[in-house]
Amino acid sequence: MRYVKELSNRNKIVSESTCEALYEQQNDAYTIKFVFSGTENCEINKRKFSIYPDTFAVVNAGTNFCSKIDSISPVNTLSVSFGENFVKDFHHTFSNSNEGLLNGKEVKGTPAFIESLYPFSGDMRFNVLHLKSQLDKGLKDEMLINEYMYHCLLNYYKIYDKEVLQKLDKLSFIKTKTREEVLKRLTLAKEYISSNYNQNITLENIAEQACLSVNHLLRTFKEAYEISPYQFLMQLRLNRAKKLLQTTSYTLNEIVGLVGFECPSSFIRLFKHTFNITPLKYKKSRLN
Amino acid sequence: MICDEEKAILVKVDGDTNIFLSEHKHQNQTNKILLTSDDCLEDYCRLKSRGVIFKKAPSYLSEGLSIEFSDPYGNDFIILEQRNYNEE
Numbered sequence: 001m002r003y004v005k006e007l008s009n010r011n012k013i014v015s016e017s018t019c020e021a022l023y024e025q026q027n028d029a030y031t032i033k034f035v036f037s038g039t040e041n042c043e044i045n046k047r048k049f050s051i052y053p054d055t056f057a058v059v060n061a062g063t064n065f066c067s068k069i070d071s072i073s074p075v076n077t078l079s080v081s082f083g084e085n086f087v088k089d090f091h092h093t094f095s096n097s098n099e100g101l102l103n104g105k106e107v108k109g110t111p112a113f114i115e116s117l118y119p120f121s122g123d124m125r126f127n128v129l130h131l132k133s134q135l136d137k138g139l140k141d142e143m144l145i146n147e148y149m150y151h152c153l154l155n156y157y158k159i160y161d162k163e164v165l166q167k168l169d170k171l172s173f174i175k176t177k178t179r180e181e182v183l184k185r186l187t188l189a190k191e192y193i194s195s196n197y198n199q200n201i202t203l204e205n206i207a208e209q210a211c212l213s214v215n216h217l218l219r220t221f222k223e224a225y226e227i228s229p230y231q232f233l234m235q236l237r238l239n240r241a242k243k244l245l246q247t248t249s250y251t252l253n254e255i256v257g258l259v260g261f262e263c264p265s266s267f268i269r270l271f272k273h274t275f276n277i278t279p280l281k282y283k284k285s286r287l288n
Numbered sequence: 289m290i291c292d293e294e295k296a297i298l299v300k301v302d303g304d305t306n307i308f309l310s311e312h313k314h315q316n317q318t319n320k321i322l323l324t325s326d327d328c329l330e331d332y333c334r335l336k337s338r339g340v341i342f343k344k345a346p347s348y349l350s351e352g353l354s355i356e357f358s359d360p361y362g363n364d365f366i367i368l369e370q371r372n373y374n375e376e
Binding site: 122123126127130134141143144147148 | 352369
């Protein structure tokens with residue numbers, strides 16, 4: 001099932017539920033891509049990454065974008081594209097408002113974001129889930145759709161501030177250019193970990209993907225995100241395991257394998273240590 | 289406490305909600321009315337298209353998303369969509 005909603009201001013929403021899909025196209029507008037269940041595998045500029053339900057991807061206008069879905073159970077995706085003028089107006093208002101988080105920073109005519117994965121949580125999640133459920137119910141009111149999209153951008157700017165601008169400030173390099181370059185590479189590292197979290201990945205793999213030396217990666221990753229790449233990987237595995245416990249009927253052993261843990265006992269220990277509840281008790285509590 | 293001679297109206301919003309409006313007679317009587325919503329942006333658009341003027345754009349609070357408006361008699365309405373940010 002797939003539907004496309006094009007609004008008069010050139011904003012566009014594509015919603016799809018499918019087991020198999022392959023798209024290759026030049027992305028003609030700023031696009032934010034969400035996945036509600038399953039995984040969407042993407043490629044931009046020869047970079048591969050996967051969108052899981054706890055992340056969303058941002059793709060700038062003009063980028064060559066390729067996406068692939070190949071799954072046993074249907075994958076639900078939503079792709080929200082913003083017309084050029086909609087983004088420009090928003091960017092202008094946002095940058096000039098007193099509450100604007102970008103205030104004091106240089107205002108460019110059109111924004112260019114770091115194309116990567118961002119955490120899909122908080123208000124962004126609430127608003128996008130509302131938008132999706134309204135569209136599924138057949139919402140036609142363009143004013144309301146635009147309102148949701150406006151808030152989607154607003155939420156994204158806040159996330160961008162937190163995930164990019166605030167992280168830049170944490171890096172200890174003096175030159176802005178260096179900080180930007182290092183953060184870009186750290187973003188690649190995070191993206192690689194997030195997309196391959198269930199594989200047996202090593203620090204060397206991550207460093208290679210990020211074009212950083214292992215030592216450099218360890219030091220700067222911790223500086224920006226306050227945790228090590230390994231801790232980040234463990235958090236991802238645990239949180240995704242938690243989601244699987246909550247939403248699927250997989251057995252504990254299956255989930256342990258799915259999220260990339262080698263032995264159930266270390267998974268159970270880590271899970272309990274992190275969430276103060278054992279995986280099975282958690283699953284039971286969510287069933288009620 | 290409502291006295292016998294006090295004027296008041298009961299507005300039945302829907303099956304579950306009643307709003308009780310009375311004259312401002314008591315000192316600590318509030319004129320703020322808090323309504324909860326499942327989807328604040330939807331209510332915002334619906335009310336805006338029917339001519340309600342909002343004090344400001346929908347704003348994000350630690351409890352969730354909210355909008356505020358007043359009626360011509362000085363009653364302040366707050367519509368709040370409660371959001372639990374701790375649970376995924």
